[in-house]
Amino acid sequence: MEFLRFLLRRVLWSLLVLVGLSMVIFIIARAVPGDPARMALGPTATQEQVADLQKKLGLDRPIVQQYGLFIAGLAHGDLGRSLLTERPVNDDIRDTFAATLELVLATIFIAVVLGVPLGVVAAYWKDRWPDNVVRIVAIFSAVTPSFFLALLLQILAGYVLHILPTTGRLPPNFDFAPTHTGLVLIDSLIALRPDAFLEGLRYLLLPAIALAAATMGQMARITRSSMIDVSSQDYIEASRAFGVPEWVRVCKYMLRPSFVPPLTILGLEFASLIGNAFVVELVFAWPGMAAYGIRTILQKDLNAVMGVVMVSGVFFVLVNLVIDLLVGLVDPRVRIRGSRQ
Amino acid sequence: MTDALLSVRNLSVAFTTYGRTQPVLHGVSLDVPARSHVALVGESGSGKTVTMKSIMGLLHMPPASISSGAILYDGRDLLTMPRRERLKLTGTDMSMVFQDPMSSLNPVFTIADQMSTILKYADKRLGRSRSRRQRMDRVLEVLGQVRMREPERVARSYPIMLSGGMRQRVLIAMALLSEPRLLIADEPGTALDVTTQAQILKLLKDLVEERGLALLMITHNLGVVRETSDYVYVMHKGKVVEEAPTAELFAAPKVAYTRALIDAVPRLTGARPTQRMEAAP
Amino acid sequence: MSDELTLAEDAPRLSSAYQSWYRFSRNPTAMIGLVIVAVCVLAAILAPWITPHPDHVGAVVNFRARHLPPSADYWFGTDNVGRDIFTRVIFGFRISLMLAVVVLGTAIPIGTILGLMAGYFGGWVEIVFMRFTDIALAIPPLVMALAVAAVLSPDLVNSMLAIAALWWTWHTRLIYSITRQLRTREFVEAAETLGASKFHILFREILPNCVSAIAVKTSLDCGFVILVGASLSFLGLGIQPPTPDLGTMVASGSAFLPDYWWESVLPGCAILFVALGFNLLGDGLRDLYDVENVR
Ligand SMILES: Nc1ncnc2c1ncn2[C@@H]1O[C@H](COP(=O)(O)OP(=O)(O)O)[C@@H](O)[C@H]1O
Ligand SMILES: [Mg+2]
Numbered sequence: 001m002e003f004l005r006f007l008l009r010r011v012l013w014s015l016l017v018l019v020g021l022s023m024v025i026f027i028i029a030r031a032v033p034g035d036p037a038r039m040a041l042g043p044t045a046t047q048e049q050v051a052d053l054q055k056k057l058g059l060d061r062p063i064v065q066q067y068g069l070f071i072a073g074l075a076h077g078d079l080g081r082s083l084l085t086e087r088p089v090n091d092d093i094r095d096t097f098a099a100t101l102e103l104v105l106a107t108i109f110i111a112v113v114l115g116v117p118l119g120v121v122a123a124y125w126k127d128r129w130p131d132n133v134v135r136i137v138a139i140f141s142a143v144t145p146s147f148f149l150a151l152l153l154q155i156l157a158g159y160v161l162h163i164l165p166t167t168g169r170l171p172p173n174f175d176f177a178p179t180h181t182g183l184v185l186i187d188s189l190i191a192l193r194p195d196a197f198l199e200g201l202r203y204l205l206l207p208a209i210a211l212a213a214a215t216m217g218q219m220a221r222i223t224r225s226s227m228i229d230v231s232s233q234d235y236i237e238a239s240r241a242f243g244v245p246e247w248v249r250v251c252k253y254m255l256r257p258s259f260v261p262p263l264t265i266l267g268l269e270f271a272s273l274i275g276n277a278f279v280v281e282l283v284f285a286w287p288g289m290a291a292y293g294i295r296t297i298l299q300k301d302l303n304a305v306m307g308v309v310m311v312s313g314v315f316f317v318l319v320n321l322v323i324d325l326l327v328g329l330v331d332p333r334v335r336i337r338g339s340r341q
Numbered sequence: 342m343t344d345a346l347l348s349v350r351n352l353s354v355a356f357t358t359y360g361r362t363q364p365v366l367h368g369v370s371l372d373v374p375a376r377s378h379v380a381l382v383g384e385s386g387s388g389k390t391v392t393m394k395s396i397m398g399l400l401h402m403p404p405a406s407i408s409s410g411a412i413l414y415d416g417r418d419l420l421t422m423p424r425r426e427r428l429k430l431t432g433t434d435m436s437m438v439f440q441d442p443m444s445s446l447n448p449v450f451t452i453a454d455q456m457s458t459i460l461k462y463a464d465k466r467l468g469r470s471r472s473r474r475q476r477m478d479r480v481l482e483v484l485g486q487v488r489m490r491e492p493e494r495v496a497r498s499y500p501i502m503l504s505g506g507m508r509q510r511v512l513i514a515m516a517l518l519s520e521p522r523l524l525i526a527d528e529p530g531t532a533l534d535v536t537t538q539a540q541i542l543k544l545l546k547d548l549v550e551e552r553g554l555a556l557l558m559i560t561h562n563l564g565v566v567r568e569t570s571d572y573v574y575v576m577h578k579g580k581v582v583e584e585a586p587t588a589e590l591f592a593a594p595k596v597a598y599t600r601a602l603i604d605a606v607p608r609l610t611g612a613r614p615t616q617r618m619e620a621a622p
Numbered sequence: 623m624s625d626e627l628t629l630a631e632d633a634p635r636l637s638s639a640y641q642s643w644y645r646f647s648r649n650p651t652a653m654i655g656l657v658i659v660a661v662c663v664l665a666a667i668l669a670p671w672i673t674p675h676p677d678h679v680g681a682v683v684n685f686r687a688r689h690l691p692p693s694a695d696y697w698f699g700t701d702n703v704g705r706d707i708f709t710r711v712i713f714g715f716r717i718s719l720m721l722a723v724v725v726l727g728t729a730i731p732i733g734t735i736l737g738l739m740a741g742y743f744g745g746w747v748e749i750v751f752m753r754f755t756d757i758a759l760a761i762p763p764l765v766m767a768l769a770v771a772a773v774l775s776p777d778l779v780n781s782m783l784a785i786a787a788l789w790w791t792w793h794t795r796l797i798y799s800i801t802r803q804l805r806t807r808e809f810v811e812a813a814e815t816l817g818a819s820k821f822h823i824l825f826r827e828i829l830p831n832c833v834s835a836i837a838v839k840t841s842l843d844c845g846f847v848i849l850v851g852a853s854l855s856f857l858g859l860g861i862q863p864p865t866p867d868l869g870t871m872v873a874s875g876s877a878f879l880p881d882y883w884w885e886s887v888l889p890g891c892a893i894l895f896v897a898l899g900f901n902l903l904g905d906g907l908r909d910l911y912d913v914e915n916v917r
Contacts, residue, residue, distance in 0.1 A: 013756070020757035028773060139905070143897035145849050145869075147856045148890035151876055155887075159880040234444040241397050241439075242459040242515060243432035243466060252458075256449045268759060272850075275764030279853050283876075293765070294857065297772035305772050309765055316760040331449055332499040 002338030003328050010324045014317040021313040022074055026067050029302045035059075039300040040083035057081060057303070070306075079307035084299055089307035092292055097311065098182025099169055100288035104277060104315075105183075106208040108266070111215035116262065118216075119223025124250055126228060134220055141217035146276040150210035150283035157206055167285040169203050170196070207284040211276055215269060222265050226258040233257075259330045267323040274312050345372035345413075346523055346555050347396065347435070352410035354391055357403055365391050366579045368410070373523065373557050378549065380558045380566040380587070382602065383576030389559045392576070393527050396557075398431050414523075425466075433463045436521035438545070440528040442508035446500040452511055453496035456480045456518060463519045483514045488544060506537040513545060524549060527559045542569060563602050567591065575599050645910055652906020655841075658899025666715035673712050678705035681864040689882045699884040701875065707885060710866035711892045717860070717867045718896055721782055721851040722844040728786040730840060733793025734832070738824045740794065741801025752798065755791040763788045763850055771859045778861040781854045785847065796839055800832050834911035838904050845900035852893045868893045 029036070037053040038045070054060045057080070058069055073080055079089035122134035158166030169184065170176065176196040178187035184200035230236065231254055239253050281290035289308060296304035328334045354366040366388050373379045381389050394400045396412055398419065412419040414435060419427055439445035447455055457476040464471055471479070477496075484492035487510040500508055509530055516524055529545060530538035546569050549556045558569050566573055566587060573590050575583040577598050583590070594600045646652055670676050674695075684704030692699045698707035740751035767784035774780045804810055805828075813827050854860050855869030863870065868889045875885030 013753075016753065017756050017760055020753070021760055024757065024761070025769070028769060139898065139901055140894075143845055143849070143901050144894050145852050145856075145872075145890065145897070147853055147869075148872060148893060151872065151879065151886055151890065155880050155883060234439065234441055235447040237399065238439050238445045238512075238515075239447070239455075239459070241399055241432055241437055242463070242518075243428055244458060244462050248458065248462070253447050253450070257447065271760060271762040272764070273762075275762030275850070276853070278762075278764055278768070279856060282857065293768065297768050300772055302772065305769050309761065309769055312762055312765050313760045316762075333448055333501050336499065336501055 003335040006328065006334070006338040007321075007324060010321060014321060017317055018074075018310075018313060019071070022071060022310060023067070025306050025309050025313075026070055029306050030063060030066065036083060036300075036302045039302070053083065056086070057083065074310065079310060080303045082296070082301050082304045084296075084301045084304070089304050092304065093289060093307055093311055096287060096289045096292045098178065099286060100277060100281065100290070101315075102183040102185065102204065103207055103211065103281065103286060103288060104273065106185075106204050107211040107215065107273065107277075110208055110212035111219050112262075112266070114212070115216040115219025116223050118220040119262070120227055120250065120255060122220065122224040123227030123231065123254075131224075134224065138217040138220040138224075141213035142221070144213060145279075146210055146214060147279040147283055149213055150207065150280050153206045153210050154283065164206050165203050166206065169287055170199055171203075174199060207280050207286050210283070211273065211280045214276065215266065215273055218265055218269060219262050222262045223258060226261040227254055230254050230258045256330060260327055260334075263323050263327055263330070267320040270319050271312075271316050274315060344374065346375040346415065347373040347557065348413040349392070349396065350411040350413065352392070352395060352412065353408040354388075354395055354400070354405055355408055356405050362406075364408070364579065366395070369576070369579070369581055371574045371581060371584070373555050375522065375555050376553045377572060378546075378556045378558065378570045380560060380570035380573045381576060382560055382563055382566050382573060384602070385561055387576045388579040389561075389576055390527055391579075393437070393525055393557075393559055396525065397435070397437055398427055429466050432459070433467060433519040434521055435523040435525065436516040436519065438516045438524060438526040438529045439512050440530075441532045442505050442512055442530075443532060445512055446508055448500055450499070451496065452484075452498055452500070452503075453477065453480055456483075456496070456511075456515055459515060460518050467519075479518065480514075483517050484511070486517065486548070487511075487514045489514070505533045506540065509533060509537070509541050510544070513541075513548070517548070521554065523555045523557065525557045525559065528561065529558075531560075531562075545569070563591075563605075575602065642910060646906065649906045649909060651902045652910065655899050655902025655904070655906055658895060659903055662715050662896045662899060663719060665712050666719050669709075669712045669716060673706075673709040675706040675709045678709045679713050679864070679866055689878065689885075691882075692884055692888070698888040699882070701871070701885050702878060702882075707871070707888055710871060711868065711889055713866040714868040714871060714889065714892065715896065717778070717855075717865070718848045718851060718893070721778070721785075722847045722900075724782050725786045725789055725847045725851075726840060726843055729789035730793055730836065733790035734797050734829070734836065736790065737794040737797025738801055738828060738832075741798040742805055742820075742824055742828065744805075748798075751794065755794045758788050758791040761788055764853055767850075767854050767859065768857070776859040776862075778855075781851070781859055785850055785854075789843070789847065792843070793836070793839065796835055797832055800835055801828055804828050804831055834907075835913045838907045838911060838913055841900050841904035841907055843900075845897035845904070848893065848900070849897050 035050070035054075037050045037057070037059055041050055041053060051060075058066055061069075070080065077090070079093065081087065082089055082092065085092075118134045118137065122131040122138075125131050154166045157164040165171070174196070176184075176188065176191070176193055176199075178184045180187045180190050185197060185204070188194070188196035188200055236249060236254060239249050244253065277288065278290035278293065280286070281288045282294065285291075289311065293305070293308040296308065349369060349371045352366055352369045353364065355362050355364045357363075369388070369392055371379070371381065371392075381392065383389055391400070391405075394405075395407060396419070400407070407420060410420070414430060417426075419430070446452070450458075457473070457480050460471070460476050460479060464476075480496055481492040484495055489495050489507065489510055495503065495507065495511070500511075503511070513529075524545075526545060530541040533541065542565060545556070548554070556569070558565065560566060570587050573583075573585060573587050574581050575590070575596070575598065583594070583596050583599050585595070590599065591603065594603055665672065674697075682703070682705055684700075687696075687700050687704035688702055690696055690700040690704075696706050696708065698711060701707055701710070736751050736755075740748045763785050766788055767781045770780050770784035770787075771777075810823060810827050813823050818827070851860065852869035852872070855867045856873045858870070858873065860869055861867045871889035872886045872893070875882070875887075875889065878885055
């Protein structure tokens with residue numbers, strides 16, 4: 001019950017964060033010198049063309065009214081129209097978002113599945129060689145710029161070893177399109193196309209590794225320090241005294257209470273993960289939001305840019321809500337008290 | 342005295358930190374005969390917990406090292422017997438009650454989960470087997486034995502849902518799971534308020550007497566000694582400085598240190614100490 | 623009165639400075655980090671005098687020497703117009719470090735003051751400030767910088783402002799959590815009882831206790847700001863050519879992969895090198911000050 005209330009409170013705060021985000025973004029996009037319509041059309045457009053576009057997109061109305069329209073649109077999940085193509089921003093983002101989502105989910109999976117065990121290993125052999133190896137790996141993966149790692153992986157796997165494709169999401173002219181969820185790995189299973197699944201995986205692997213490295217390093221570091229913290233607790237000593245075997249103690253009694261800090265950090269660092277996704281997508285020509293975002297930015301299509309930032313923000317907020325839920329599942333104290341600490 | 346259930350002989354323990362070796366126990370000897378109630382008393386830092394950990398095999402080596410001595414249980418030396426043999430005894434035949442009910446239970450698992458896990462692996466070590474259902478029954482039975490009113494509800498609870506006194510009872514129940522013959526209690530209940538602590542001590546005493554268990558009560562409080570024990574070892578700076586039957590010790594303490602300890606006993610026995618006694622190493 | 627207090631508290635701190643240095647110097651990772659950072663900073667400052675081809679910083683074209691692999695003359699090889707990459711990398715450190723200094727120089731004071739106030743005053747100050755940080759946390763700095771670049775123009779100053787505009791949140795959160803813990807401690811309450819001003823309490827009582835955490839965070843952050851900055855210039859939103867910039871060099875060199883690998887790989891390694899230095903230093907400081915929760 002307390003937990004439900006906790007989640008509800010988090011949802012409300014998240015909505016507030018999104019409203020705040022929309023304001024910030026709107027102010028940046030509208031309150032700057034220059035006229036969005038003029039910017040989008042460029043210096044060669046005539047005065048009439050500009051006025052026309054302004055009228056069409058509501059840019060001639062008072063700023064508060066514009067924001068009202070923007071927010072009303074958002075509430076319906078409508079991000080407005082591109083200043084350039086006049087296509088709904090929604091359609092453009094929908095087409096690209098699934099690819100980004102697939103990449104980010106794969107990244108989180110890799111980061112957690114590798115990072116947490118590495119942290120456990122390091123904590124278990126604290127100050128011995130496995131710990132030192134993990135610490136070095138964690139530091140290097142945290143400080144290698146994603147785009148650089150992406151390039152290195154491309155050189156290594158694509159040009160030197162010739163084992164994995166280096167650009168795109170599926171082979172060119174491949175007769176499969178993810179139509180259900182938009183995620184290749186899932187849709188190929190639904191469509192019973194193991195060949196598409198394998199191809200999708202081959203294409204996904206390098207970008208996901210490049211993007212996952214930094215987060216994985218953080219996961220490993222934080223899991224390690226959290227495990228070390230827990231390992232000195234009385235209850236671990238007590239389970240030792242009662243003869244609970246070592247592996248149960250480490251993998252059950254120590255691991256579960258250690259989970260909250262890495263989960264929390266995963267949520268907080270998610271924003272920078274989205275940022276890195278932009279560069280990684282660019283390097284691997286991954287058909288995600290980044291290419292769209294960067295194109296619209298260079299074309300000064302402010303409505304589209306606002307859409308991209310808003311979607312990133314919603315993505316961040318949703319991931320953090322899921323993490324709140326997970327934290328509650330892992331730690332009964334959060335469930336019972338209805339708060340984190 | 343060789344017939345004692347537990348006999349610590351001339352035990353010396355040292356800790357090595359940052360390359361410096363510091364002796365902590367200097368030849369400690371003590372005996373706990375079967376069915377007897379023995380106390381080990383001494384101020385904080387005198388080495389009581391280290392003694393307990395040596396007996397229970399809980400010392401982390403390194404940094405700790407046992408430089409000499411023997412710990413006989415049923416006449417067999419725990420320090421030289423194979424690890425597997427030793428693990429059959431610790432946590433089962435010789436068991437312990439932890440001090441701090443707030444920190445000695447894992448916060449993210451239910452009481453039932455923690456207790457049946459202990460039972461499961463105790464059974465495994467001893468070559469017994471029980472079904473999940475039977476383990477649960479045993480858990481509920483023991484929770485009933487420590488005078489818990491609603492064992493089912495307690496078993497389903499997470500530690501945070503229980504009061505300090507109830508958690509301390511759970512810790513006692515954990516120690517009783519595998520029907521031990523020797524119970525070692527390290528400052529039980531010191532983290533609780535006076536009334537609850539008195540109840541816990543009474544419960545412990547009753548349980549030990551009912552089942553004819555041997556008890557090694559570790560405490561810094563001579564008031565507790567008087568209530569729970571027949572024989573006392575006084576420990577100071579890693580040495581046993583005096584030993585005597587409880588009544589004798591109170592009547593005629595031989596060393597000045599004991600006298601000082603007796604003088605320090607609050608009028609109301611079991612009164613809460615003003616400072617927290619030790620930081621868990 | 624406050625002078626006496628400060629004196630009494632400062633005395634042990636000074637005498638332990640040597641001890642701290644001793645412990646620090648025995649910590650291999652911290653020392654490696656310090657050396658790397660020192661090398662990078664010195665190289666950046668002394669760039670015009672220590673680089674073999676300082677004139678290659680500008681728009682020099684030397685087609686006969688283009689795409690040369692690393693050699694004794696050109697340690698990191700040459701780029702597609704024949705400029706010495708090593709020289710340009712050293713000058714690139716200047717931009718990276720300047721970015722870190724400007725961003726953190728703006729973000730830390732703002733973040734610290736907001737964190738102190740939110741943590742100490744509580745109430746609506748806390749609610750407003752901390753919700754504001756929540757909002758800022760939801761925006762990826764890189765995406766924000768992109769958006770700002772779209773609105774204004776893609777250049778270094780705008781990118782720096784955009785990053786700084788989000789970076790303070792991390793410091794606010796950190797200082798806030800420390801202040802919350804310190805608010806009820808004896809020395810703060812004592813100062814309150816003695817009628818010390820809010821200013822005194824915030825900046826003379828609480829702030830000194832945040833210094834070690836700030837030092838650790840700053841060192842780690844220098845590395846991360848440099849990484850974000852490099853990503854931006856990799857996308858073409860950093861300082862504009864021909865001024866050397868590490869991210870830009872990786873991007874332009876990547877067009878010639880894999881044959882002329884050094885043109886992107888070596889500048890990339892240089893970014894990694896600086897970021898590594900700051901991270902190792904931060905890690906070492908964290909061990910030294912025992913502030914495990916600072917990331
Ligand atoms: N892990 C450890 N490392 C170093 N010294 C320790 C450790 N554990 C205990 N000691 C030392 O052993 C001495 C006895 O401690 P302890 O047995 O806990 O005392 P108490 O009688 O209060 O239970 C103390 O002086 C303590 O400094
Ligand atoms: Mg003790």
